[in-house]
Amino acid sequence: MTTPQRYIVKISNLTGANGIADYKGLNIDLNVAGSQVYPNDENVAYLFNTGAIPEHADIEIITEEEYLLAKQAHESKPRPATVESRVQQLEGIVMMAVMEGKL
Numbered sequence: 001m002t003t004p005q006r007y008i009v010k011i012s013n014l015t016g017a018n019g020i021a022d023y024k025g026l027n028i029d030l031n032v033a034g035s036q037v038y039p040n041d042e043n044v045a046y047l048f049n050t051g052a053i054p055e056h057a058d059i060e061i062i063t064e065e066e067y068l069l070a071k072q073a074h075e076s077k078p079r080p081a082t083v084e085s086r087v088q089q090l091e092g093i094v095m096m097a098v099m100e101g102k103l
Helices: 064-076 083-099
Strands: 007-012 044-049 059-061
Touching: 007 064, 044 064
Parallel strands: none
Antiparallel strands: 007 044, 007 059
């Protein structure tokens, strides 16, 4: 059994003005699960794919080193607070105010 060819891809201009992701003809069913990196401050995606890569100005086959650098940069940035953590923080503030007799 032959292992399918894996490509590491960078897709630029991933989302349009409508906010919907456009994979530029790439078959996303062939993305390697868990490989996708979507940096918050960039309109790009980095991922592994095992299908044919369409020719498109916004699709670039990159090296594993480029992928790992992008992934590390993304993972090293602080994550935005989740709704749950915000609620928890507010609950703490309210409890402190109640205990101090301010509410």
